[in-house]
Amino acid sequence: MSARTATPEAAAASGTVLVFGASGYIGRYLVPALRARGHRVRAAARRLSPMEAEGWPDVELVRADALDPDTLAPALDGVAVAYFLVHSMAEGGDFPEKERRAAANFAAAAERAGVGRIVYLGGLAPAEPGSRHLASRAATGETLRGGHVPVTELRAPVVVGPGSVAFEVMRDLAAYLPVMVTPRWVRATSPPVALDDLLADLVALPGATPAESRIYETGGPEPLSYEDMMRIIARELGRPERVIIPVPFMTPELSSYWLAFVSATPTAVARALIGGMKHDLTADDRALRSAVPRDPMPFDAAVRRAFERETEIVATDRWREGAFNLRRERHDISFYGKRMARSATARVDAETLWRTLCAFGTHESGYFFLNAVWDLRRGIDRVLGGRPAGRRRPGTEPEPGERFDMWEVLAARRPERLTLKIRAVVPGSGGLEFDLAPAGPNRTRLTATMHWHPAGFIGLLYWYQLGPPHALMLEGMVERICRRAERHHAAAHTRTSGAKPAGAS
Numbered sequence: 001m002s003a004r005t006a007t008p009e010a011a012a013a014s015g016t017v018l019v020f021g022a023s024g025y026i027g028r029y030l031v032p033a034l035r036a037r038g039h040r041v042r043a044a045a046r047r048l049s050p051m052e053a054e055g056w057p058d059v060e061l062v063r064a065d066a067l068d069p070d071t072l073a074p075a076l077d078g079v080a081v082a083y084f085l086v087h088s089m090a091e092g093g094d095f096p097e098k099e100r101r102a103a104a105n106f107a108a109a110a111e112r113a114g115v116g117r118i119v120y121l122g123g124l125a126p127a128e129p130g131s132r133h134l135a136s137r138a139a140t141g142e143t144l145r146g147g148h149v150p151v152t153e154l155r156a157p158v159v160v161g162p163g164s165v166a167f168e169v170m171r172d173l174a175a176y177l178p179v180m181v182t183p184r185w186v187r188a189t190s191p192p193v194a195l196d197d198l199l200a201d202l203v204a205l206p207g208a209t210p211a212e213s214r215i216y217e218t219g220g221p222e223p224l225s226y227e228d229m230m231r232i233i234a235r236e237l238g239r240p241e242r243v244i245i246p247v248p249f250m251t252p253e254l255s256s257y258w259l260a261f262v263s264a265t266p267t268a269v270a271r272a273l274i275g276g277m278k279h280d281l282t283a284d285d286r287a288l289r290s291a292v293p294r295d296p297m298p299f300d301a302a303v304r305r306a307f308e309r310e311t312e313i314v315a316t317d318r319w320r321e322g323a324f325n326l327r328r329e330r331h332d333i334s335f336y337g338k339r340m341a342r343s344a345t346a347r348v349d350a351e352t353l354w355r356t357l358c359a360f361g362t363h364e365s366g367y368f369f370l371n372a373v374w375d376l377r378r379g380i381d382r383v384l385g386g387r388p389a390g391r392r393r394p395g396t397e398p399e400p401g402e403r404f405d406m407w408e409v410l411a412a413r414r415p416e417r418l419t420l421k422i423r424a425v426v427p428g429s430g431g432l433e434f435d436l437a438p439a440g441p442n443r444t445r446l447t448a449t450m451h452w453h454p455a456g457f458i459g460l461l462y463w464y465q466l467g468p469p470h471a472l473m474l475e476g477m478v479e480r481i482c483r484r485a486e487r488h489h490a491a492a493h494t495r496t497s498g499a500k501p502a503g504a505s
Contacts, residue, residue, distance in 0.1 A: 015080025161195025
């Protein structure tokens with residue numbers, strides 16, 4: 001039996017399954033779902049670090065970018081089935097053109113590599129899509145089918161699961177806005193599909209359907225308005241009944257501009273999605289159900305399952321998007337976080353820089369920069385009812401679980417990474433991560449990244465107000481750490497060589 005018509009079990013033995021876009025929302029769940037069915041999986045994305053943070057066992061990770069054709073051949077080598085899950089909505093206004101080029105590059109590379117089938121996850125759309133997002137989703141499928149590799153396209157509505165941008169926007173609104181003035185798109189209907197159901201469809205499709213270019217549709221058991229969805233999400237969060245007031249003068253496009261003030265979801269992606277929410281959508285899933293039978297999960301059960309699923313997302317050795325233990329194990333703290341990063345380079349090796357970083361939080365070094373501000377913040381936390389711990393002991397390495405000041409060490413991987421999560425009284429949850437990476441001979445780059453998962457509007461306001469001072473503090477911190485590491489290295493070299501410092505007699 002060929003890989004194109006095999007059962008899922010037979011297909012697993014016949015070649016590698018590629019998940020292209022594995023760091024994205026669906027990809028991070030599809031990879032383990034395929035592994036659970038026995039597939040040999042290769043995961044590809046533009047950056048390795050988000051995939052490494054998932055900790056998938058027995059999964060090959062490769063860096064590849066559909067907009068860079070030279071990276072595609074290694075990713076597609078020996079692949080029987082390739083899942084194409086990428087989009088460019090976060091790239092800004094020209095995302096449709098980037099998505100078209102990405103699809104064309106991928107289709108051509110898949111043909112050269114002898115891939116048996118491409119599975120593409122698209123979106124439900126009306127006959128005449130009125131949004132750039134929905135039109136681009138359909139155009140991407142057409143571009144993929146323009147090649148010679150059979151393309152199985154699965155079109156889906158709103159996905160109900162942790163990390164789904166549409167779901168997360170609705171959760172942020174339902175959790176913290178008891179009264180909402182919204183555009184009339186909230187009364188448009190769609191058959192939302194549970195994440196578990198969508199994954200089951202995606203995993204089963206290559207083995208249950210013929211290897212020919214065809215479009216299937218999937219959805220949940222009932223059409224619901226977005227207004228109804230938000231009311232159900234609020235109820236499952238234990239919130240009172242929400243008052244939702246649709247008004248005619250607020251368009252989906254206009255409403256998308258205030259998302260940054262009410263939701264922490266990626267703004268560019270959310271804006272693109274909201275543009276398509278004004279359409280009533282239906283799913284004709286008869287063809288799919290004849291090949292992949294199942295009883296679809298109702299929306300309220302899907303929401304409860306989403307909350308259950310996110311408790312399984314745990315960070316252990318680094319920051320991980322949406323990890324429940326980094327969000328204080330609260331369903332009402334945003335899944336997606338804000339972040340800012342600052343870097344500096346030290347003319348020392350990673351071990352030397354790590355030893356200097358280990359003085360972080362001690363009485364002698366404090367935070368290396370603006371220590372008085374950190375002391376003030378610790379005092380404010382104590383007034384608010386927090387319980388800051390003492391400073392770290394000098395000469396010791398950070399250990400997971402160690403608490404000091406307003407921090408707890410999540411992970412310490414010498415000499416690569418130190419990850420801290422905040423323990424202060426704040427309207428959300430966050431942390432600070434230091435990464436050390438080679439930057440040339442005897443040079444190491446130190447990057448400090450501040451992460452913040454807000455709890456509603458107040459949490460977002462907290463982030464926007466403190467953004468400029470945080471940026472200043474991060475920049476000064478990494479610079480001071482690097483310069484101190486260089487001084488320690490020079491002093492150690494002087495002691496070892498026996499040379500006298502310049503100017504000594």
